[in-house]
Amino acid sequence: MKQRMIVGISGATGIIYGIKLLKTLKELGIETHLVISKAAEMTLHYETDMTVKELRGLADITYPIQDVGAAIASGSFQAMGMIVAPCSVHTLSAIANSLSNQLLVRAADVTLKERRRLVLLLRETPFTIGHIKNMLAVTENGGIIAPPVPAFYTKPSSLDEMVEHTIGRVLDLFGIDTGKLHRWGEES
Template identity: 50%
Template sequence: MRLIVGISGGSCAIYGVGLLKVLKELNIETHLVVSTMGEYVLEHECGYKLEDVRKLASYSYDNKDLGAAIASGSFKTDGMVIVPCSMKTLAAVANGYSESLLTRAADVCIKEGRKLILVPRETPLSPIHLENMLKLSRIGVKIMPASPAFYNNPKSISDLVAFMVGRILDQLDIEHSLFIRWGEQNG
């Protein structure tokens, strides 16, 4: 399996790092691209330098490198996850504005009919945000707001991250045991 992971400037960069860690443990090939604000949020929220996060991926690209493999539809992937996905990135993807490698790779997934999952983290949502999400959802893009569950009684931030990463993996049909599923609590 070959996946693209994008990290943009929305809060919750910890989900992107968590996803990369799990995909590495599962020996899944990853292609990472991080926006300028994504790099800032990684350091500000998580204390990670971009170089450290790049080590979690199989391959990593500069967001300005529009000649990278992931910018082409002929480079086959199984899909892409942008986690977190800023409203700027979401708007660019929704409107086909491919001015960076991150948004071009998402555009390629849409045009090639590949899985694309966006994990936005914003509140409250404006009508513009909602319209962009609806536009993307109608063409098959999965919109997964960074909304962890509490039915499994999380004890730590790691538990919250594991739940969200697990739900992303579910959308990619990747088996995992990151959290207890609803109905499995007592049995």
């Protein structure tokens, strides 16, 4: 199977995680299929100087959020899995309840039904009981909730190092070693 990853970017704060993920996958030669929510486009404007066109340019293939007939909406589309980075609680809720009325959620739903790996970098705090129930529902369906929590044992000297560590940990879940991850108990 060709190495392909579906990447969703939703409107939560922390769009840098999606950007770093796309850049890292490109460096590793893994084909990326990107879908961005409208709220993510707004967040991109608030948190970076990057344009939507530049963000889309980091991916091999991009899809409009409304295109529920896109290749990534089909179980016959072969991919390693899907990562939503960042994942808003709105997107979490839609995925947890299979509300597939737009492509990002449909692709996540298909990823789960095909028993492929789905990882959500949930960006919210504190959590309500509703958030926790939705996290439980996604987990019970085979998804992984991976909030981007920094690891300070690495003694990061920059925000980029903290983001890189999180992306390295997420890609570990797919058996992908970035070669840049400082691992506990291992020499640098």
